[in-house]
């Protein structure tokens with residue numbers, strides 16, 4: 001595709017947005033051109049908050065399906081569009097509703113905290129939702145003796161458990177992107193750049209978390225690079241965030257942490273990268289594919305998400 005056509009797509013998208021009173025919400029893992037086009041960019045928590053409070057009639061979600069579903073659950077009266085319905089999530093797929101129902105049944109008396117990276121059905125089975133930005137605070141907001149089920153990410157779950165020292169049973173799911181980072185390659189990079197800080201998302205495995213100078217959600221990692229004096233970082237999360245890191249930290253260097261398999265490019269989320277400028281244009285023009293969520297599921301899933309938002313608001317997150 002030539003630059004000329006890309007400029008036309010962007011102009012057309014802007015025109016359609018104004019004509020249809022639509023907004024584009026984009027996740028930090030989208031490509032730089034989509035982040036620059038979006039009305040709002042953020043991590044899962046910020047995007048949920050924005051989906052729940054905006055004046056648009058249409059939300060076009062540049063992200064993956066569970067995020068667009070969350071927007072629909074929070075704003076059921078709005079039309080929510082996802083440019084490619086194949087934009088799934090290996091982590092959300094690792095937790096199937098029937099299996100999760102049995103897991104809850106087999107571990108009775110526990111408060112079910114689910115990460116936002118789950119299907120609408122899993123959210124409907126949960127007591128509180130969390131994101132990587134607020135998981136520790138959500139767990140800490142419960143009385144100390146309260147027993148917890150945490151799903152679906154085993155790495156985030158173990159990280160939260162280690163910080164909160166709560167009685168937590170963890171669902172055995174994972175994100176294929178965040179489990180792909182190579183500890184050996186990160187250490188090699190650190191030897192070559194001894195002044196670099198290693199910044200890591202909590203969905204990464206324990207050995208990678210153990211060499212981190214800082215662990216945080218995507219938004220927290222971005223904030224850390226803004227406040228920190230260091231000039232060079234090794235970044236162990238999906239490299240889409242580096243676009244924003246470079247924009248707000250002129251002159252600093254960001255090195256994406258390499259994957260275990262150097263031939264696969266699999267530290268990029270292939271689901272996130274299914275969304276393109278062209279697909280956004282056609283989606284907005286045709287107003288499809290549209291996210292449809294069963295009304296009963298919306299009603300049940302709203303409660304735990306609103307609970308998370310309420311706790312986050314009270315804690316100033």
Ligand code: SF4
Nearest residue numbers: 089090091175177269
């Ligand atoms: S990076 Fe991992 S958790 Fe995030 S959307 Fe992709 S597969 Fe899912």
